Each structure stands twice: as structure tokens, then as C-alpha cells.
Amino acid sequence: MTRISILDHDRCQPKKCNYVCIEYCPGVRMEEDTIIIDSKTKKPILSEELCSGCGICTNRCPFNAVSIINLPEALDDPIHRYGQNLFELFGLPNIKEGSVVGILGPNGIGKSTIIRILSGELKPNLGNYDEDVAWEDIINYFKGSQLQSYFTKLSKGDLKVVHKPQMVDLLPKFVKGNVQKLMEGVDERGAMEEVIDLLELGSILKRDVSKLSGGELQRVAIAAAALREADFYYFDEPTSWLDVRQRLNAVKVVRNLAESGKSVMVIEHDLATLDAISDYVHILYGQPGAYGVVSHMRGVRVGINTYINGFLREENVRFRKQPIIFDVKPPALEIEAEVLADYSSIKKSYDGFSLDVDEGEVQHDEIITAFGPNGIGKTTYAKMLAGVTKPNEGKINKKVTIAYKPQYLVSDFDGTVQELLITTAPTYGTNMFKTEILKPFSLEALMDKEVNELSGGELQRLSVAVTLSRESEIYLFDEPTAFLDVEQRLKAAKAIKRVVESRNAAAIIIDHDIVFIDYISDRAMVFDGEPGVKGHASSPMNLRSAMNTFLSSVGITFRRDKETKRPRVNKFGSYLDRKQKEKGEYYYLDS
Known part of the structure; x- marks a missing residue:
């Protein structure tokens, strides 16, 4: 069994621990160079050849910076390794002309590395991180496979790649002017009118890119990528910030590229969208931040079901202890519970927009989801319920304590994650916090990180965790799945369920991920109307009725x-x- 050693350079602090890993290593005590000190970085270097896999350094490291990992099977040489004791990637996905290949896996497992390699931005070193590997050797490595031809063209510069990035909020930094100017500048395929119509961009063509919302930026980024002429298109999380209708419109744009003969690859964490957009799926497994393995290609239905079951039969690898279970809850089985809070009809008007909310009630031990188009008033409803904004008419009849996680997260805290938790999480340090919050949200690995340096997904996990740590009667979450991978979304759903049930509380969740909504909902609210002009929110109802109402409208x-x-x-x-x-x-x- 192959063994790799991983050192998290950001967490390793030898000045504070005085190289405790070296002090306790049995190999070093036997005068072997199992762990030595890098003369440049002053960080330890772990020899994978000499390491016995005892795990003492892993357990002794006070900053959890060392990982000794036994790989689950005898793998071929890695496609790429970033350096000694750093992340390595095994395998690459197939590329099929005229098809969409989906990539499904957790954050930090190598998806970005894959696209950097396939786009030519990163030259794969085949595990030889100390050498400049020749293109001839790379092409030889893939001899007999479909990727041989791909890398031959890539090495000669005969392949054009278009990449729709994940962080669309950075677009205004690089693009100036209005949307129409941008569309005209990138329209190499002569499909501008069709793409603008599909993505419903007509109303914002005259708007400056710097004035667009997150969902508008996402649709503009998808359009800009789809309008360019290329051999290979890569879309990184194309549905973030989009509502259900917009997600399905994005699916049509990407599918049209494949149907015109283009090769397309998509990273997507919304399983319903991934199912609709892809022809084939590659599952990535491994250990985030340490190594990633690209599994065999599967048809989209089989691939997603395999992921849900957590077992790769052909590879004989189990990457999740239990399968994900979706419960079918017919309305007839719903049981009336004690009312926790209720509110009258509520109205709110401002800046040319008005929202009418039907009267409703929230029951103990239930989770209510709220969904509908963007710009229809869901966040306004959440702010009124949380007391951030006051309604013009109506009121909440029974006052309850509410813990609120807003839609847009700001990381302006000056300090580490642990310092933030100590000051803002009332239950921090308790056994309940450790079992119900710390572990499910994988916060142990973030403790020493500065809050203002967290990624979008890390900040989202922290925000949901802090909200759940508060003793409240209602937990209110506005888009808690943004930036989270599939595994993290389902872990968040389980954590929310456990906290709600253990505290006899309730939760209201605004989200667009249909699979997440189906997994977590007891009841649901439907928002409809004219986005940006007038919105209406229904009373909470059973999920089937709510979904039928909403889906029939789109x-x-x-x-x-x-x-x-x-x-x-x-x-x-x-x-x-x-x-x-x-x-x-x-x-x-x-x-």
C-alpha cells in the first residue's frame, strides 16, 4: 500500500513547537533522515520512503499540520504533484467531443488542478516535481488514450480553451463598460442574440458591469464564455447565485455548446443541475488538501447514484460510510405540531419594490424552506423576520429569539477562526458544540486560519456553524449552500436537523438547490411575482404542494x-x- 506524507505549510509553525515532529519521530531517533529541516523555509520535510507510518508526528503536532496517509489502493504514478509533502493528483478525466463531462467531488480534491492542466496553464509533472518534464514524456504517458491527442495539440498551441471562472464577483475588476459592450466584444460564434435571450440578459444590457448583482454577474460570465469560439469549454460552478429557472436556462446554453460539437467540462455542486447538464460524470475522491483520485467515467445517472451510495464498485473504494437517504414524505403523513411563532399578513415597500407576505405560522421541530426567483423578496422577508428591517404593515404576533445568517458574508473580523468562535459562539467548548457543530463543519482544520483569509466555502461553513451555536427558537439561513460542495451541503443539512430537533426549535432556510431543499424540508413557502418590482410569499405548506405551485410557474x-x-x-x-x-x-x- 502506497503511503504519502502531507505538510500543511500554512498551519506548520516550527518557531512555536520547536519541531516536535522531529523530536518524537522513531526514525530520527534511530539516526535516519526520516524528517529533516528545509534550509530555505525552515519547515520540516518528511521522507515518504523512510516513514514507517507510525503516526506519532501526526498525533504530536499541536497545529495538526502533518498527515500520514495510506492510499486506498495501488495507484499509478501521479499526474501531478506540487512538491515534497504537498498535494498530488492521480488521473485525469476524459474529454468527449460533443458531450458535457461533469466533475463531482469535494472542495480541495483537485478540480482546479485538473482545469489548470487541461487548459495548458499548468504542465503536469507526472510526480517529478523537481524536474521540468518534457511534453514528449507527457504525451507518451497517455499513449493509447484519448488524452494523447489532446496533449499533442495542447503542446503545439493548436487547442483553444475558454474558462468560466468560479469567482464571478471578481469580473468587474477586469471588465469595464456595460454588458452589451462586453457581449459584442466576445461574440466570436455569432450567437449573441440567442444566448442573451436564453439567459434573460436583455434588461441589463445597458447596465455597467460594476453595478451587477451576483446572479447577474454569473449569467454574464456564462454568456461571455459561451459566445467565444474554442475547442474546449470549462465552466466552474455556473449556478452559484442563480435561482432554479436561471439554472435551467444556464443548462440550455451549455448543452447547446455540446450539441454543436464542442467539448465541455463542468464542475457543479447542485446535483439536479449536474444531472440535467451532463452526459457523463467523473467522481473525485481522496482527502481534501492531500490527494485526489479521478474515478472511471460513468453515465450521469449511474455516476450521481454511485456518489450518493458512497461506493465505487469498479475501484472497490468506499469514500462515505453511509449512503445518502432521500425520504419521500407524502402530505398525508404530516403531523400537526405545537405553534412556535405566527405572523399576520406582512407588507413592505421601498425603492419601487413591494412585498406581500401571507399570514403564517412556524411549528416546533420543523424546517421550512423558502424558494422562488431572485429579486422577489426572499431576503427582505428574512430581514423582517429577523428584526433587521421593519414591515410597513403587519407584525410577528409571538416574539421569539432568532439566530440569523445573512445571504452575503463579510469577513471583517480581525483574528483567527478560534478567536471568532470564542467571542461569538456561546456553546463553544461544550461537548454539544464538538459533536453537532465542530465536527460536521470540519472546523478543526480552520482554527488557526485568519478569518479574513478564508475562502467562500470556509466562510460559509463558519457562518452557519456560528448561527447554530446560538441558543435560539428559530434559525434563519439565507442561502447556506453557496460555495459548499455536495458533501458539505448534506452535512450542513444534517447538522441543522439535529440542532432543531435537540432544541425543540425551528429553522427557515432560503435556498435554490432543489436536492438540498428536498432533503431538508418539512414544509415550504413559495415566492412569486415580478422580480425587482413586486413579490408575494405564500404561507408555509407541504413540500409537494409548494413544489407543484413553483415548478408549474417556471x-x-x-x-x-x-x-x-x-x-x-x-x-x-x-x-x-x-x-x-x-x-x-x-x-x-x-x-
Whole structure:
């Protein structure tokens, strides 16, 4: 069994620990160079050849900076390694002309490394991080595979790649002027009118890019990528900030590229969108920040179901102890519970926008989800409920304590994650916090990080965790899945459920991920109206009724996968799509 040693350079602080890893290493005590000190960085270097795998250095390191990992199987040489004791990637996904290949896996597992390699930004070193590997050797390595031709063209500069980045909020820093000017400047395929129509960008063409919201920036970025002429298109998380309708419109744009003969690769954490957008899927497994393995290519349905089950049969690898279970909850099984809070009809008007909220009630031990188009008033409703904004008419009849996580997160805290938790998480240090919050959100690895240096996903996990740590009657989350991978979303869902049940509380969650909504919801609210002008929110109702109301308004139908019971999007105009629309069943609960 192959063993690798990983050192987290950001967490390693030899000045504070005085090289405790070296002091306790049995190999060093036997006068072997199992661990030595790098003369430049002054950080320890761990020899993977001499390491016995005893794990003493891992347990003794006070900053959890050392990992000794036994790989689950005899792997081939890595495609790329960043250096001694640093992340390594095993395998690359296949690229299929005229198809969309989806990449499914946790954050920090090598997805960005893959696109850097396939785009030519990073030359794969085949594990020889001390050498400049020749293109001839790289091409030889992939001899007989589809990637041989790909790297031959890439090495000669005969391949053009277009990349839609993950962080679309950085777009205004690089692009000046209005949206129309940008679209005209990148339209190499002559498809500007079609793409603008599909992504509903007509109303913002005259707007300056710097004045766009997150969802508008995402749609502009997708359009800009799709309009350029290239051989290979890569879309990194194209649905962040988008509502359900906009996500399905983005699917159409990407699918049109594949149907025109282009090769497309997509990283996506929304399983319903990934299912609709992809023809094939590669699952990535391993240990985030240490190593990643690209599994065999699978058809999209089989691939997603394999991920949900947590077991790669062909590779004989189990990467999750238990499968993800989707419960089908018919309305007939719903039980009336004690009312925790209720509110009258609420109205709020400002800046040319008005929101009407039907009267409703929140029950103990339930989770209510709220969904609808962007710009329809969901965040306004959350702010009124949380007491951040006061309604013009109506009121909450029974006052309750509310813990609120806003949609947009600001990392302006000056200090580490641990310091933030000590000052803002009332239950920090308790056994409950350790088991129900610290572990599910993987916060141990973030403790020594500065809060203002956290990534979007890390900041989201921290924000949800801090909210859950507060003793409240209602927990209110505005888009808690943004920037989280699939695994993190489902862990967050379980953590929210456990806290709500253990405290006899309730939660209200605003989100756009249908799979997440289906997994966590007891009841749901539907928001409709004219985005940016007028919004309306229904009373909480059973999930099936809410979904039928919402999906009928956007013309989308879902079915349930026969094996896993997860929601799947029906192709528009397909037999099932037509059949369900005829019955008025846009959201099937039976198999």
C-alpha cells in the first residue's frame, strides 16, 4: 500500500513547537533522515520512503499540520504533484467531443488542478516535481488514450480553451463598460442574440458591469464564455447565485455548446443541475488538501447514484460510510405540531419594490424552506423576520429569539477562526458544540486560519456553524449552500436537523438547490411575482404542494430516481415531462 506524507505549510509553525515532529519521530531517533529541516523555509520535510507510518508526528503536532496517509489502493504514478509533502493528483478525466463531462467531488480534491492542466496553464509533472518534464514524456504517458491527442495539440498551441471562472464577483475588476459592450466584444460564434435571450440578459444590457448583482454577474460570465469560439469549454460552478429557472436556462446554453460539437467540462455542486447538464460524470475522491483520485467515467445517472451510495464498485473504494437517504414524505403523513411563532399578513415597500407576505405560522421541530426567483423578496422577508428591517404593515404576533445568517458574508473580523468562535459562539467548548457543530463543519482544520483569509466555502461553513451555536427558537439561513460542495451541503443539512430537533426549535432556510431543499424540508413557502418590482410569499405548506405551485410557474417537471429517490429534472418536452404536466404533477413523490 502506497503511503504519502502531507505538510500543511500554512498551519506548520516550527518557531512555536520547536519541531516536535522531529523530536518524537522513531526514525530520527534511530539516526535516519526520516524528517529533516528545509534550509530555505525552515519547515520540516518528511521522507515518504523512510516513514514507517507510525503516526506519532501526526498525533504530536499541536497545529495538526502533518498527515500520514495510506492510499486506498495501488495507484499509478501521479499526474501531478506540487512538491515534497504537498498535494498530488492521480488521473485525469476524459474529454468527449460533443458531450458535457461533469466533475463531482469535494472542495480541495483537485478540480482546479485538473482545469489548470487541461487548459495548458499548468504542465503536469507526472510526480517529478523537481524536474521540468518534457511534453514528449507527457504525451507518451497517455499513449493509447484519448488524452494523447489532446496533449499533442495542447503542446503545439493548436487547442483553444475558454474558462468560466468560479469567482464571478471578481469580473468587474477586469471588465469595464456595460454588458452589451462586453457581449459584442466576445461574440466570436455569432450567437449573441440567442444566448442573451436564453439567459434573460436583455434588461441589463445597458447596465455597467460594476453595478451587477451576483446572479447577474454569473449569467454574464456564462454568456461571455459561451459566445467565444474554442475547442474546449470549462465552466466552474455556473449556478452559484442563480435561482432554479436561471439554472435551467444556464443548462440550455451549455448543452447547446455540446450539441454543436464542442467539448465541455463542468464542475457543479447542485446535483439536479449536474444531472440535467451532463452526459457523463467523473467522481473525485481522496482527502481534501492531500490527494485526489479521478474515478472511471460513468453515465450521469449511474455516476450521481454511485456518489450518493458512497461506493465505487469498479475501484472497490468506499469514500462515505453511509449512503445518502432521500425520504419521500407524502402530505398525508404530516403531523400537526405545537405553534412556535405566527405572523399576520406582512407588507413592505421601498425603492419601487413591494412585498406581500401571507399570514403564517412556524411549528416546533420543523424546517421550512423558502424558494422562488431572485429579486422577489426572499431576503427582505428574512430581514423582517429577523428584526433587521421593519414591515410597513403587519407584525410577528409571538416574539421569539432568532439566530440569523445573512445571504452575503463579510469577513471583517480581525483574528483567527478560534478567536471568532470564542467571542461569538456561546456553546463553544461544550461537548454539544464538538459533536453537532465542530465536527460536521470540519472546523478543526480552520482554527488557526485568519478569518479574513478564508475562502467562500470556509466562510460559509463558519457562518452557519456560528448561527447554530446560538441558543435560539428559530434559525434563519439565507442561502447556506453557496460555495459548499455536495458533501458539505448534506452535512450542513444534517447538522441543522439535529440542532432543531435537540432544541425543540425551528429553522427557515432560503435556498435554490432543489436536492438540498428536498432533503431538508418539512414544509415550504413559495415566492412569486415580478422580480425587482413586486413579490408575494405564500404561507408555509407541504413540500409537494409548494413544489407543484413553483415548478408549474417556471414550466419545469421533476421525477424521482427509482434507485435513490433523489429529484431529477425531466428533459423539456420529453414523454415524462408531457405526462406530468397533463396530470398537474410537476414534482412526483412516488417512484
